[in-house]
Amino acid sequence: MWRRPPRPEGEQMALIRIGESLHCHIPSVQVSARRWLTGDTLDREAGQRHLRQLVDSQVAAGADYLDVNVDDFLTDPLVGADGTRKLLAHVLDMIAEFGGVPPCIDSSDPGLLEFGLRHYHEALGGPYTPLINSVTVNRLELLQLRAKLPFAVVGMLLERAGEGSDDQQAGFTDIADASVYHNTARAIFTAAREAGCAADEVFFDPTVGPLGADMVGYTKRTFEGIRLIREDPDMAGAHVVLGLSNCSDGLPRRLSINRAYLRVAMEYGVDAAICDAGQISGENLCDARILKLIRTIATGEATDALTLLVEYAQSQPRSPAPPKRAAIPDPFGAALADPSKRVFVLELAPAEGSMDQIIQFAEQARDTDWIFTITDTPGGNRTPGPDTLALEVARLSERQPIMNLSCKSDDRNALIRRALALYHQGLHHFFAISGDYPTGGRPVFDLDSVSLVMALDTLRRGIGFPDLLPRPGGALEEMRIGAAVSPFKYKEADLIGQYMKAWKKKAAGADFFITQLGYDVAKFQEFKLWMGRAGMADTPVIPMVYFLTPQFLRILNRVHVAGAVIPEDLKRKFQGRLGSKQDVKGGRRMSFGELADHQKRMAVRRAALLSHILLDGLGYKGINLAGISSLDDARAVRDELDSLGGRDWHESWEEYRDADGQRPMDFSPVEDAFYLLPHGDDGLLLDEALLKADRSGYTPVDARMQKLHSRYFEPDKGLNGLLRWMVGGDEEGFRLRAATLFEQAMKTSKLGCEMCGDCRISDLAYLCPEPTAGCAKRLLNGPCAGADLNGGCEVHPERRCYWGRVIEAQLATGDLSALQPLQPPKDFSLAHTSSWRNEVQGSCPEVFDVGRLPDTALPPK
Ligand code: SF4
Structure with missing residues (x-):
């Protein structure tokens, strides 16, 4: 008798079923197999998960054998015979490990059949026939x-x-x-x-x-x-x-x-x-x-x-084919694809008072090359939502804008729904941000900007998030994903946090970056130099050039704009308090009208100078002009920039940094400002060894916690058996309840634990990321850009930014590797359960390994 596992009692059926779901002729299976064979880390994981799901589902449905056919790859030059065998062996491994039924090795190639057979028996011990x-x-x-x-x-x-006649290979007809x-x-x-x-x-x-x-x-x-x-x-x-x-x-x-x-x-x-x-x-x-x-x-x-x-x-009945919609022109996508093209982006911030103005911008922009980016309720305020406005802007301006998606008020489902709706209406460019903390209402932050980038990237790849299984809607290949970065951080940990997060965003699928608000050219330069060391030199970055006006400075005095860094010298310059004696005096004598004109000219000139330095000097892809209230101002900046054409950018830099004709302006907003690279005499940075700050005040990772954790959680080590026993009881039983209460008592007092059931402390310097003692925005992959210059949290300035503490702890320990894997969003179905049990049972989401930041981009130990 051949050895097929017996069917469970009561499930006797007349039919022997050979599950065909692992046949690579099926398009979705072929895609997943190809992902596993030839893709990057995420693709491999996605392919593996789908193949595993197919094994599980066919076995759960009672298949007696699992058919595996990888023949389609034999003729694929990118895969070849070796790749095909590797795939066959992998699927056979999975069937042996998870299937519990024999495989049906299916091929028209006798060599592949023999290979599969040998692998199954010789490498896997051939558990079944x-x-x-x-x-x-x-x-x-x-x-x-x-x-x-x-x-x-x-x-x-x-x-x-028959013997060798031509018609041996007869078809069924x-x-x-x-x-x-x-x-x-x-x-x-x-x-x-x-x-x-x-x-x-x-x-x-x-x-x-x-x-x-x-x-x-x-x-x-x-x-x-x-x-x-x-x-x-x-x-x-x-x-x-x-x-x-x-x-x-x-x-x-x-x-x-x-x-x-x-x-x-x-x-x-x-x-x-x-x-x-x-x-x-x-x-x-x-x-x-x-x-x-x-x-x-x-x-x-x-x-x-x-x-x-x-x-x-x-x-x-057959349904008629739906009519095809005309594609919206896409100059931004074309510019991203062409390294020689610059882009000029104009940021539009919807507010109740600015809707008509935005529509007017869109209409007037038709004969220009501006691309609009539409912000998603900046400042966390209840401003008009951007989605419908973006469609109107696209229609009027006849080009696709860049849509901002922020995590503050929408959970993963809402964000993905928005992205899908916009994409299918022809808008393909998204800018993923964590977002400012919302005023009133419930802060959501289900995703952070890194996991949002990844969620968008999974849509583009045709897989779901975060399960990575194939999406019925397929791949949204035209999607382009942008991410934010702020180099304007002057504490070592806060800066490293920004850069490391930028690297994660790139690894998660970001195609381009837009920087946040700042005027410090050395910081713009620092980010570009760091990108080169991080292997990201080719990723386009569009720096924000915020149109600085006295009006905006007055607003900044009244309202806190998270992460905005304006050097004191620059403020004084705009307020007419810094400049050559003649300029300061002249400013005092001006009438209101003259002063307004003068300030506007200065705003235009400074925006053009900064743009010139960034484009010609530092190799940025384009400019994101923000804070503009009329298209005329935008035109004036472009005209001024054109007038600088042919000029050496160093001259623009000298003019940009001149304080009063005697000394250069100081762009560092704090005294002990940290830069990752040393300054040269010209005020710019030198491309030398990375610097480190004085770390004597950093609190290192708690070694006792680390040790305790490894004794309990490392399989078959120390007290792992005891932990398994403690949390292994009946779901409603006393033992598990007692263990859960014990966990709660321990972790609440020590860490401010909120019993989320999906604990990440071992990856995050043993500091709980939940808001009670951690990050107000629950960010799992790095800091937002909102921390103030003292490192105080955007939301609770009296507290050190959670991520600042985490990175300081890791820097003090000399190892940032624990922070590099991509943390998936929390699984809310685990809330208020024992994370110890969930960890032991393997029900917590796994981190995504997105590789390692090159050593050249890491700060010295
Ligand atoms: S703790 Fe840090 S990362 Fe979290 S909200 Fe505050 S500033 Fe942002």
């Missing part, structure tokens, strides 16, 4: 392996037994009559028995042809052939198997046809099917009309199968 699919009557050599490597075998009946199936089966059966196969280790596949192409009555002949085989007492015990899905090729309602076809085939003696075990049981209810149709074709009573099928197909 695999099925080999297939041999043919003229290609029986594989049977010689049977003695050493046991297998059951599928014999294809498509060929005639050429099979003369049912007796040919029978004779071929007998020849295969005899050879298989001689090779050592038991009778029930032989499966015959008569090869089902598509019903819709049956012009010669092959369905009838196939069924008659099956009957002849089953009636032959010499072949008692052998099976007849159908590759079921072929029968319905090209027809509507394929599943109903497959089920009915199988029912009729079983009446003729079929007892096995290669099928989706989740959909086919052999006992499915069948559509009576389709059943009748197939019986009619099988018995040949009707005049013409084709006519019957045409009638059937025409009776099925």
Whole structure:
């Protein structure tokens, strides 16, 4: 007897089902297999998860074997024979590890069949007898392996037994009559028995042809052939198997046809099917009309199968193809694709008072090259939502804007819904940010900006987030994802936090960056130099040039704008308090009108100078002009910038930094400002070794916590057994409750734990990220840009930024590697349960390994 695992009691079915879901001819399976074979880390993980899901689902549905066919890759030059074998071995490994059923190794390539067979037996110890699919009557050599490597075998009946005639490779339309199936089966059966196969280790596949192409009555002949085989007492015990899905090729309602076809085939003696075990049981209810149709074709009573099928197909309702929408022009996408092109972005911030103005901008911009970026309720205020406005702007300006998506008020579902709606209406560019803390209402921050970038990237790849399984909507390939970065941080940990987070965003799928508000050229330069060391030199960065006016400075005095850094010297310059004696005096004598003109000219000049330095000197991709209230101002900046064309950018830098004709302006907003690179005499940075700050005040990672954690959580070590016992009891039982209360008592007092059930402290310097004692925005992948110059949190300035503490702890410990994996969003279904239990059971989401930041980009230890 061949060894197939017994079916559980009460689940005896007449039909042996060979789950076909791992057949790489199925497009979604092929995509996942290719991801696993050739993709990056995320693709590999996504491919693996899907393949694993297919194994699990087919086994859960009761499949007796799992068919694995990777033949499509044999002819793929990017994969080749070695890649194909690697894939086959991997799927066989998974089936052996998670399936608990034998594989059906399916290939038309005898070498691949032998490889699979050897791998299953020799590398995996061959827990069950695999099925080999297939041999043919003229290609029986594989049977010689049977003695050493046991297998059951599928014999294809498509060929005639004969000696070397040209028509050996006959198609099903050429099979003369049912007796040919029978004779071929007998020849295969005899050879298989001689090779050592038991009778029930032989499966015959008569090869089902598509019903819709049956012009010669092959369905009838196939069924008659099956009957002849089953009636032959010499072949008692052998099976007849159908590759079921072929029968319905090209027809509507394929599943109903497959089920009915199988029912009729079983009446003729079929007892096995290669099928989706989740959909086919052999006992499915069948559509009576389709059943009748197939019986009619099988018995040949009707005049013409084709006519019957045409009638059937025409009776099925078909929905008309939806009209195609005209694509919205995409100059931004084109500029991103072309390294030589610059982009000029204009930031529009919807507010109740500015809606008409934005519409006017969009209309006036038609004959310009500005790209709009539309902010998502900046400042956390209840400003008009940007989505519908963006569509209107796109329509009026005849180009796609960049849509901001922030995490403050929308959870992952809402953000993905918004992105999907906008994408399918033709807007493909998104700028993912954590967002300012909302005023009133509930701060959501389900995702942070890194996981939002990743969520968008998964849409682009055609996989779901965060499960990474294939999405029914497929890949949104035109999507482009932007992310924010602020180099304007002057404490070491806060700066490292920004840069490390930028690297994570890039690893998560960001295509471009936009910097936040700042005027310190050395910091702009620092980020670009650091990007080169981090392997990100080719990623376009669009720096924000905020149109600084006295009005904006007055606003800044009244309201806190998170993360905005304006050097004192610059403020004084705009307020007329810094400049040459002559300028300061002259300013005092001006009338209001003259002063306004002067300040506007200064704003335009300074914006143009900064743009010139950034574009020509520091190699930025373009400019994001923000704080503009009229298109005329934007035009004036561009005209001024054009007027600097041909000038050495160093001259612009000298002019930009001049304070009063005697000394340069100081752009560092604090005294002990930290820069990652040393300054040169010209006020710019030198591309030398990275610097480190005085770290004597940093609190290192709690070594006791670290040790305790490893003793309890490292498998089969120390107290891991005790922990497993503590949390391993009955769900409602005393032991687990006591363990949960104990966990709560320990972690609440020590860490401010909120019992989220999905603990990340071991990855985050043993500091809880939840708001009670951690990050007000629950950010899991690095700091927002909102911390103030003292490192105080944007939301609770009296507290040190949580991420500042985490990074200081890691810097003091000399190892930033724990912070580099990408933290997935929390699983809210685990809230208020024991994270110890969830960790032990493996139910917490796994971090995504996105590689390692190059050492050249890491600060010295
Ligand atoms: S703790 Fe840090 S990262 Fe979190 S909200 Fe405050 S400033 Fe932002």
